[in-house]
Amino acid sequence: MKTLVVYESMFGNTESIARAIASGLESQSDVEVHDVQDVPPEAVRAADLIVAGGPTHAFSMSRPSTRADAVKQGAPQRDAATGLREWLAELGSTPHTALVATFDTRVDKVRHLPGSAARSAFKTVHRLGSHTAAKPHSFYVSDTRGPLLAGETDRAKAWGETLAAELKAHHSRV
Numbered sequence: 001m002k003t004l005v006v007y008e009s010m011f012g013n014t015e016s017i018a019r020a021i022a023s024g025l026e027s028q029s030d031v032e033v034h035d036v037q038d039v040p041p042e043a044v045r046a047a048d049l050i051v052a053g054g055p056t057h058a059f060s061m062s063r064p065s066t067r068a069d070a071v072k073q074g075a076p077q078r079d080a081a082t083g084l085r086e087w088l089a090e091l092g093s094t095p096h097t098a099l100v101a102t103f104d105t106r107v108d109k110v111r112h113l114p115g116s117a118a119r120s121a122f123k124t125v126h127r128l129g130s131h132t133a134a135k136p137h138s139f140y141v142s143d144t145r146g147p148l149l150a151g152e153t154d155r156a157k158a159w160g161e162t163l164a165a166e167l168k169a170h171h172s173r174v
Contacts, residue, residue, distance in 0.1 A: 002030050025164045052091075056106040102117075
């Protein structure tokens, strides 16, 4: 089985979570991890599971304007070019049969407020006709630039293990 983990990360926190999720998936699947700007189309076509995530900006997936704001706060300019929103739009036009799961990073102090990149991505994926492997999942940072809260990478690895088990169960049913 093959899994593709795709992330958008402005300050490195979402990338850390993506790599921890991949670590949890590795026991059951061959895993590739890519920034949204560098995903090879053949990796999408080959994947049995796609795990996609990004930071929550203004209660949703990032937009060019919110990524520009992140650059003003010190994020690398390169990371503002393409985000999860644009990549998912491209995913809809790329033939694939993979299950999809979504995640995000969010600031802890607004944890109780509605809206998240993971939920927005989940809705987009569903609207595009992809089958979802799990409910959207959030991981928390202390502030916009981070750092991740203690234990979040461990939670991400555990979620990756759960996704791996779901993928294995799905393949045994098919």
